[in-house]
Amino acid sequence: MHRKIKIILNPMADMGNAWRVARDLRSITEQHGGIDWSGTVYPGHAIDLAKQAGEQGYDLVIAMGGDGTVHEVMNGLMQVPEERRPILGVVPVGSGNDFGHGIGASIKPTEALTRAIDGEPSTVDLGLMTDERGHKEYFDNTLGIGFGATVTIRSHQLPILRGFLMYLTAVIQTIILDHNPIRMQIELDGQKMEESIIYLVLCNGPREGGGFLVAPDAKIDDGVLDYAMITNVSRPMMFRIVPEVMKGTHGRFKQVHLGTCKKFTLSADRPLYIHADGEIFSGPGTDIRKVSFEILPNALKVIRG
Template identity: 50%
Template sequence: MDRRIKLIFNPHADNGRGWRVASALQATIEQMGGAEWTSTEHPTHATDLALEAANDGFEVVVAIGGDGTVHEVINGLMQVDSERRPMLAAVPIGNGNDFCANVGIEPDPSAAIQRAFSGEPKGLDIGMVTDASGRTEYWDNSLGIGFDAAAVIHSQAITRLQGTPMYFVAAVKTIIRDHHAPHFKIRTDSEEIDNEFLMITFCNGQREGGGFILAPEARPDDGVLDYAMVEWVSRLKMFRLIPEFMRGTHGRFKEVHLGRFRELELEADRPLLIHTDGEIFANSTSNVQKLSVQVLPKAIRLLV
């Protein structure tokens, strides 16, 4: 039976070049049975469109864009009761495309779109973060505190590069300009941690930032979240760690802590920079110092 499919397209994806990709997909989509298109007009619009699609009874919602588009679509779908929640498909046309890489979706958009029509659903874990004010956000790939959140902010000002080179330059800028290590008290379902950290990243997938393998053992359907925490180190040592992050070999350094959890509570001694899937959750003026994080096992049905 044909699926009722809603396509949510971000025209600004890939630095505005997404229109060319979307046009090329039209013929394939029509050949496979057709779908209803809609495009985003402003930040967070994909969240509203995904919620609207769920309430209108669509069986599948397709995020056509980068990691930010997938993030917004998932935040819309998660506002719907699980029994009414549409299945998710994704077509990668962004800068990093980490989500699609982590879940095994082809980088070729024409191949990826076919999963919306003929793919089989597979359970996808989702992360949930809540701050002290009760504000909640869902994330599919990674949540970063400190270093990599600052790198996300720096990357937004880089327009001549894409993907891994862009995030590499942003990481270098962060080492030079944002070398801070707040003191954290962290409690998970299995351990307590009290230390100063330059970087804390919670991972549902192995990679972020267009190819930095922060959690080599992470799996997006194993019912747990992975973490990578880097204690205070010198700028020189942080430069040394960057290629290790890219290869996924950073766990051999004593200043790097890798682990897993299902639930976590965190408190810092100062306001934090935080991103969720590359979208800023808290900046320097947000005054967020306390968080709770948990995994929602197989909360989304992903077509693969």
């Protein structure tokens, strides 16, 4: 069956390298014929473009960029009624490419694009966040609260570095400069607790930051959210734990709590910094203190690698 295909490109992904990659892929799209391109020009633009693609009858929308581009495209597709919702394809050309890793997409753009065009879809789960205002946001890979969001903000201020090294540098800066635990009241699947938390990540996929195995057992189609939580620890202890996160062995520390749930709710004693798939949902100047999360099994059709 011939698919009507739209590629949504973030030309600025990977410090502008995505534009050069896309230029080299034009011959593949021309061979298949009838593939349309759209480029993003402002934050959130890919959401609008993906939603429009669904309304215009496209069968497949390919996100070409980093995790942020995939996040926006996915959120746009989820605004389309399920019966008309396009399939998602991914050509990972960003800094972290963690969702691409989770679905097995090739790191070679030519192979990733060919697979996205010709491959058969399967369903993946998505996470859904709802804040105290009723605003909703989907996430496909990870969502970080506090420490992880601050790392994301700091990584955006490191234009010279790329990929894993960029995130690692931002982690080190955050441990030194922003080591501030948050008092949280948490309810997960009916179980209540109150803790001072320095690090909290909800995971649909296993890794973030280009290689930190936050939830090594997480799978994007298992019907549950994984979580990784580090209670209040010292800076030296955080420096001890971080190398273990890279290997996925941090669960052996008593201050680290790993688990799974279907619903997760929290309220905090101060405004929360939150990132969803590396995109800042709330940061400086916001005042969100209560959020809830749930897993949506088999929510989206995706071409896997």
